[in-house]
Amino acid sequence: MRAWVRIGKKNRLRYVSHLDMQRLMQRALNRTTLPFAWSQGFNPHPVMSFASAMAMGWTSEYEIVDIRMAQDVTAEQVTKEMAGALPPDMPVYEARLVDDRKGAPMALVESAEYRILFESPDPEAVFGAIQSYMGEEHVIAMRKTKTGEKEADIRPMTYALNRQEDGSNAVIARLALTEKATLKPDLLMQVLASRAGTQAEGIRVHRLCLFGAGGVPLMEL
């Protein structure tokens, strides 16, 4: 049996790195009485994985940890215990139990929805660029990779893009997030801004949701 736990990461903790997150989660599990499973081998550790690593500086309300249990538990038990074991700025929203045969969340994620806050000398121009961007079939951008820069067509990786309707300088974007194709919010904003003839800076990314096949949120998949 495995448990998926959806947690958040509030502003105060946005600089907790992915490596720190893993250590934190392991210690958090140790603080619970949950019957989680240990890996075999020389250096045993709890068997768990994250749906998707987060960049330093991001906040989120949709991080999913997959934890293997050695004995049966209930979702309520998992939610309650994890909430007590994580720092206050890492809220636990829900947990669900999944079958051992279900794929790892990491392999199931296809896209993510973000709220992207930005600063710009001309925010309206950035918003104005959304329509023409979405009207294109291809938008070629230089993507940074481990080995340097590479051209990529980012338009097909942009599933939805809208202005946040509350007057703040933010867009809501649903972007591809798979091993093969991932569009980073920063790059999208750069492209939008340059198409609008301005800049977008001070970008703050907040993850709203992770989706699997068919655009179904991961926790419902």
Next chain:
Amino acid sequence: MCNVSDRVDGLLSRVEKPSRYMGGEFGSVMKDPEKVDIRYAFLFPDTYEVGMSHLGMKILYHTINKREDAWCERVFCPWVDMEQLMREENVPLFSHESRTPLSEFDFIGVTLQYEMSFTNILSALDLAGIPFRAEDRKNGPILVGGGPCAYNAEPLAPFFDFFDIGDGERSTDEYLDIYAACKKEGASKEEFLKRIAALQGVYVPSFYDVEYNADGTVDSYTPREGTGAKPIVYKALVNDLTAADYPDKLIVPFGEVIHDRIMLEIFRGCTRGCRFCQAGMLYRPVRERSMERLLELADKLVAATGYDEISLMSLSSGDYSCLPELAKEMVLKYRERRVRISLPSLRIDSYVKDTLAETQKVKKTALTLAPEAGTQRLRDVINKGVTEEDLMRAVGDAFDEGWSAVKLYFMCGLPTETDEDIDGIADLAAKVRDRYFRVPKGQRAPGLRITVSVSVFVPKPFTPFEWAPMLDMDTVIARQKRLKEKLSAIKGVDFKYHAPDVSYIEAVLARGDRRCADVLETAYRSGCRFDSWSEFFSMDKWLDAFRACGLDPDFYALRPRDEGEVFPWDVLDCGVEKRYLLSEWKKALRAETTRDCRKGCTGCGMKRYEGACV
């Protein structure tokens, strides 16, 4: 103007390691500021990573936060990049928990762990916009210092309102109770200081008049009339460690700090009587925590923190009276939960070793030994009760059992040291190497590594060597060079040493008097901070500061003291009497040893304290 928290937030994306300023760790204590009377900032004058590894802070954090009327928060020194940004953007130094500016606290408690962090204290006050000198702070936070360097904090005396000498578990509560009453009555800071001056362990430097002799030595410290200050301040002492406060929860940092594990203090004090060791004198007598209490604490801490390692702490853990039983119990108990126990590598009986081997896959990290001196004569001078035979047995056992790395720690510049003692270090390293090759080839672990680390000896107050001069830097450098040549002839030996200039300034501050405060301030203003970090230490700036203040650093570091000299720290009593230290100094010069007082009291003076060494 937006609040401090938001402004701090705005800087974080621009600094290295932002998580060290983040706060919000699991286990950090949050309270409603409206519901407490006393806001206490515990300042560790170094980085977050260093401060979060410090046991004393964890204990006091727990002790103060247990009180309903007080909230203790942590404060660390920002690294230079953050410091610069904070200055540029006028962001005041803030507490970790609530990001409250330091200037808004009732107390700033500073732990004085090493002399080379003193400029960081000024840096912290400066960043907080708090005047340096206590006399310029009629209002605002009360600055209190504790920790080992509080035993001679004279170079800091004008900056601090008072020092709390000795064990802080009880004395902190005592002065906070008085403060709470004073606050209610609206009593002045002066009045508060007068009331606490009577407490054991409390030293209010401004209540004493200091007279100097024509030669620059101290003539006298006289308590001022009407202040209630005592002629001698006795350290605060907690006799029963089992009953004393100890945290049963800890803050668990996100990033890696230096000691990222549960620290369990198994006893305080040391009976061995090494003459160079200040901690060995300051923390007398030995007080053990009962095994039952330790097991209870370990249980609570494992559950509350989720750490997978417990380290048993003390000045020499091998001396804990029931170490084998304790280790065995803990190892067996936590096997299931995969919690490792780190133990001192020496003096563990074979049963424990076997249990360890079975259950924990003992990491064969380097075996660490501290002979401290290269010849038996010099080891007798410093009363390091270790013989060459003991050492060879320890390394021999280790090599036989598959270890291949040994670290040997020594000091250079010990009183009476000659070239012969330096050569002795090289001889010892060669013998260790030979011992390794005596293990038959197929059986020994490959890759012999011997590390010889040699630090520069700094004479400290409240040790038998408080009368001794530090060895001048030229001679230190010559001996380091000599040793380097000798060791380079031995294959597989790695030599580690440092330029003696930091130690020289440390030696000045360690035995400095009040006049050195001006030097500290001048040095700080000329840019000195993080002096224990070699990339920031500047000898030139320090020497300039002494010159500017008209003080001769050699007077403090290199001068042999007369038997009758009054020291700046004589106003304090650490338990071990000066007459005892003097007799130890004389014995040292005759290379006579003194036994471990576990084997029979040697009359150090500790028995003058009620309930000690009964």
